[in-house]
Amino acid sequence: MERNGFTLDADYCRAAEGRARDEEAVCLVELRKWLGTIHCAIPDDFNWASGKQLQELFHGRLALQPSPVWKKGRVKVAEGERKLDQVALEWIRNHSDRSMRRGVDELIRLRRLRGAIKYLAKLPTFIAPDGLVHPVTGPASDGDARSGTITWRLAAKNPEIQQIPSSEEKDWFRIRRAFVAPPDHTLIVADEAALEAVILAHIIIKLFGDHQLAEMVAPGAPNLHSRNAREVYGVQMGWERHGRAVRDFPLECFQDRESYPELYALRQDIKNKVWYAIMYGMQPYGLGFSLRDANDEPIGEKAARLVYDSLLASVPGIHRYQDWALGYIVEHGGMVGFGGAWVDLREFTESGDKWRLARAHRIAQNFPMQEGGARIIGHAMTEISDDPWLRGLGLCLERQIHDELDFRLPDSSPLPEVCARIQKHMTSYPLASKLQVTIGTGANWDDAK
DNA sequence: CGATCACGG
DNA sequence: ACGCCGTGATCG
Numbered sequence: 001m002e003r004n005g006f007t008l009d010a011d012y013c014r015a016a017e018g019r020a021r022d023e024e025a026v027c028l029v030e031l032r033k034w035l036g037t038i039h040c041a042i043p044d045d046f047n048w049a050s051g052k053q054l055q056e057l058f059h060g061r062l063a064l065q066p067s068p069v070w071k072k073g074r075v076k077v078a079e080g081e082r083k084l085d086q087v088a089l090e091w092i093r094n095h096s097d098r099s100m101r102r103g104v105d106e107l108i109r110l111r112r113l114r115g116a117i118k119y120l121a122k123l124p125t126f127i128a129p130d131g132l133v134h135p136v137t138g139p140a141s142d143g144d145a146r147s148g149t150i151t152w153r154l155a156a157k158n159p160e161i162q163q164i165p166s167s168e169e170k171d172w173f174r175i176r177r178a179f180v181a182p183p184d185h186t187l188i189v190a191d192e193a194a195l196e197a198v199i200l201a202h203i204i205i206k207l208f209g210d211h212q213l214a215e216m217v218a219p220g221a222p223n224l225h226s227r228n229a230r231e232v233y234g235v236q237m238g239w240e241r242h243g244r245a246v247r248d249f250p251l252e253c254f255q256d257r258e259s260y261p262e263l264y265a266l267r268q269d270i271k272n273k274v275w276y277a278i279m280y281g282m283q284p285y286g287l288g289f290s291l292r293d294a295n296d297e298p299i300g301e302k303a304a305r306l307v308y309d310s311l312l313a314s315v316p317g318i319h320r321y322q323d324w325a326l327g328y329i330v331e332h333g334g335m336v337g338f339g340g341a342w343v344d345l346r347e348f349t350e351s352g353d354k355w356r357l358a359r360a361h362r363i364a365q366n367f368p369m370q371e372g373g374a375r376i377i378g379h380a381m382t383e384i385s386d387d388p389w390l391r392g393l394g395l396c397l398e399r400q401i402h403d404e405l406d407f408r409l410p411d412s413s414p415l416p417e418v419c420a421r422i423q424k425h426m427t428s429y430p431l432a433s434k435l436q437v438t439i440g441t442g443a444n445w446d447d448a449k
Numbered sequence: 450c451g452a453t454c455a456c457g458g
Numbered sequence: 459a460c461g462c463c464g465t466g467a468t469c470g
Contacts, residue, residue: 051469158465
């Protein structure tokens with residue numbers, strides 16, 4: 001990937017950057033206007049990127065209500081702790097009157113725009129004399145001690161290609177459209193579907209002979225997160241939405257944002273805030289802060305425990321896996337991945353401290369899934385690189401984003417057959433559960449995905 | 450150079 | 459102390 005490089009549309013970046021900077025300027029003017037209407041003067045060199053200055057303004061002079069939540073959980077408001085990250089800002093916004101809300105909204109906008117500008121401005125600077133961008137997957141220089149991860153995942157830097165904004169809500173400028181196929185080429189984007197859930201399904205079969213999760217993530221199975229949303233909120237908790245019992249809706253409704261926004265929101269909650277968090281060891285305490293009610297208030301540990309217990313009750317293998325992982329690290333002082341890597345956790349397990357043991361337990365639960373994912377994608381990468389037919393057709397690997405491989409292919413090559421061969425290699429790792437791959441093609445990264 | 454914030458899986 | 463693994467821009 002470092003040698004192959006990839007093509008970047010620098011003109012697209014510069015045009016989008018120009019629009020973003022224009023909007024940024026508007027934002028700054030609007031913020032000043034807002035402060036004027038509430039009769040609040042700030043120095044000319046006030047820095048909206050300074051957490052310290054922002055805290056003094058919001059919680060000092062404007063006396064906005066401090067948020068009890070931030071991205072990582074609880075804010076100790078009583079102890080004087082204040083947070084102004086995106087999660088906290090949203091809470092503050094929803095608990096402010098209209099005159100204040102105007103300013104908080106504008107600051108949220110400003111952060112978004114600057115997030116986009118960060119990438120749009122710097123990406124073209126990485127174009128090398130050969131016209132390509134060559135990101136680095138090992139140490140970036142003699143002074144760089146970072147050579148990867150303890151789970152054997154790759155990392156990528158200069159530029160950080162695995163962190164390019166993806167979601168439409170976060171990326172107003174579609175940065176991935178700048179990652180284009182070179183002339184007379186097509187991009188191929190191949191993604192392992194729900195990779196870590198498939199790995200956990202494999203582990204649960206091997207440990208307990210339990211095939212439930214494997215069947216839930218198998219090809220042709222009902223959508224995992226829709227199923228979980230209906231099971232947890234409908235069957236287990238008996239909630240109603242759109243004037244009907246949630247349990248009575250067909251699963252397709254949970255993915256229909258237009259017709260059933262309330263069901264769609266339940267599915268998003270389960271997918272983004274519950275499923276992976278629980279797989280990696282989040283407890284009802286933490287879940288009580290990340291899940292919110294209709295007023296954006298954290299639902300609390302007690303209500304979160306219902307969701308937590310419901311999900312574990314409907315997929316008992318996860319709970320058995322968690323117990324198994326704890327017993328394993330207590331006995332062995334570390335955790336093994338199925339690719340053979342080992343993470344030493346003795347500094348936690350031998351400390352005699354229950355919090356450090358809990359930390360080791362979470363690392364241990366996550367490790368086989370992250371390590372296994374790295375093995376599976378690494379296996380696919382080497383199989384594809386070693387395939388003489390693909391090599392002869394000029395297929396080039398451009399990027400790896402943990403569970404996704406991006407290639408370029410000359411247009412003279414047979415696209416459907418190449419995609420089929422990629423799919424075969426990406427599903428060939430021997431597992432008790434079944435790997436699935438989704439493939440897209442296009443002229444740029446955004447279209448192909 | 451540590452802390453905070455924001456982006457991805 | 460109460461999801462895991464990363465990279466990087468910015469502040470103080």
